[in-house]
Amino acid sequence: MNILFASSEIFPYAKSGGLADVAQSLPEELRKIAQVYTMMPLYQTVDRQNYNIVFSDFSFDIWLHGIRHQIDLYKNANNPYELFLYNPILCDREGLYHDNYGDFGDNHLRFAIFSYGVIETMLKLQLKINTIHINDWQTALIALLAKTKYHLSQKIVFTIHNIAYQGIFHKSVMNELELNWQECFKSDRFEYFDQVNFLKAGIFYSDVITTVSPTYANEIQTPYFGHTLDNMLITNNYKLTGIINGISYDVFNPSTDEYIYKNYDKQTYELKSQNKVKLCKELNLAEPHRPLFVFIGRFTNQKGVDLIVQSLHLLKDFEINVAILGSGEKYYNGVFSKLVDKYHNITIKIGYDEALARKFYASADFLLMPSVFEPCGLNQMIMMRYGGLPIVARTGGLRDSVVDFTDLHHHNKHQGIGVTFDEHSMFWYMHAITKAISLYANQKKYIKFAKHNMSVDNSWKTSAKEYLKVYK
Known part of the structure; x- marks a missing residue:
């Protein structure tokens, strides 16, 4: 089987969120059993020299609304199946989707160029592809183009990683992108409240829709989680399935991770504590014997x-340490910046730091994930891999991957053990934290659960098998 996997970001070349990790790990696992090409934009931020990305001596033009857009094809010299498309409008920006002031204003054109480019590259190189796998709104237009302009026979699999981001634009882009009004601008297809919606087009024109956990597949068919597309998904639910993401066990491996202070595995679990001692020293947190709670991620309401934020003034009086690492919306960055160094047992680092994040995972006893919604979540899986317990809201993939330590009669071998809460409120969040502290006091029980989490298989192996079923 030959698969073409198109994504707007792929780790390590470009990353703004979990999509990049999936777009790296899933194709890597699939390559063990299939031939997989990946395509992404060659943004100016990609380190071409470091990753040995070279020009393939192949270019072609795409004409849209009378304007020529040249696309240059690059490849990874070490892996010819990793392809990159360069076009100045698409790639020559400081960020992937927006700058510090918001949307670039022409993202519809940028990712239309990429979508046309993916299909044209496949055709011009005569790649023998069985399935085209597209991801989120940035590549959703490929499904529409494949069915309406190119009449391709390849199966189109469309994965929704986060339905909150849909790619909504003014209807005038129909002309700019040379799309057929009569065929495409319909309420069950591309039209969206007299605008156009890229993600909606992906839902209609794809052959299979997947999303990143079974629970999220159900949630997005409800008004609360569906972000106005719930009825669209109910109509198309015959082709919708939830497949929970995995993580790379090569990248996230406490026994080999070069970022952490001391390597360890399930058999040498006692060495994990050395990481906490050294991290607490680095972060100026006293009494490292205390339980360490960490948050790693984007500063957004979703998380x-x-x-x-509201709990910190309470946690300052608890006999615990708290470490926060992340960045995100300007408002939250500002809120956290005012809290840096305010409390003796709480440290806050604003910014993205992969090395420090790994140290957090290797040192933490508990990971905080009180998400309002979470399509899948990867952090809880990484925390399990590093022998800690996640504290999660029971939503989306968190519900599928974590069971509360007091509710093990509902447990299955694919789930980790942690602390969960249902109602998204300060009372139940703090209740979960106090439960965690109580569990930690029983070290024998805590270590048993932590070692169990290290044994749970959250690798891409199982997920890849599920994807192969929908590809066929």
Whole structure:
């Protein structure tokens, strides 16, 4: 089987969120059993020299609304199946989707160029592709183009990683992108409240829709989680399935991770504590014998950051340490910056730091994930891999991957053990934290659960098998 996997970001070349990790790990696993090409934009931020990305001596033009857009094809010299498309409008920006002031204003054109480019590259290189796998709104137009302009026979699999981001633009882009009004601008297809919606087009024109956990597949068919597309998904639910993401066990491996202070595995679990001692020293946190709670991620409402902020003035009086690492919306960055060094047992680092994040995972006893919604979540899986317990809101992939330590009769071998809460409120969030502290006091029980989490298989192996079923 030959698969073409198109994504707007792929780790390590470009990353703004979990999509990049999925777009790296899933194709890597699939390559063990299939031939997989990946395509992404060659943004100016990509380190071409470091990753050995070279020009393939192949270019072609795409004409849209009388304007010529040249696309240059690059490839990874070490892996010819990793392809990159360069076009100045698409790639020559400081960020992937927006700058510090908001949307670039022409993202519809940028990712239309990429979508046309993916299909044209496949055709011009005569790649023998069985399935085209597209991801989120940035590549959703490929499904529309494949069915309406190119009449391709390849199966189109469309994965929704986060339905909150849909790619909504003024209807005038129909002309700019040379799309057929009569065929495409319909309420069950591309039209969206007299605008156009890229993600909606992906839902209609794809052959299979996947999303990143079974629970999220159900949630997005409800008004609360569906972001106005719930009825669209109910209509198309015959082709919708939830496949929970995995993580790379090569990248996230405490026994080989070069970022952490001391390597360890399930058999040498006692060495994990050395990481906590050294991290606490680095962060100026006293009494490293205390339980360490960490948050790693984006500062957005979705991630439950409001609960985290509101709880700090309470947690300052608890006999615990708290470490926060992340960045995000300007408002939350500002809120957290005012709290840096305010409390003796709480440290806050604003910014993205992969090395420090790994140290957090290797040192933490508990990971805080009070998400308002979470399509899948990867952090809880990484925390399990590093022998800690996640504290999660029971939503989306968090519900599928974590069971509360007091509710093990509902447990299955694919789930980790942690602390969960249902109602998204300060009372139940703090209740979960106090439960965690109580569990930690029983070290024998805590270590048993932590070692169990290290044994749970959250690798891409199982997920890849599920994807192969929908590809066929």
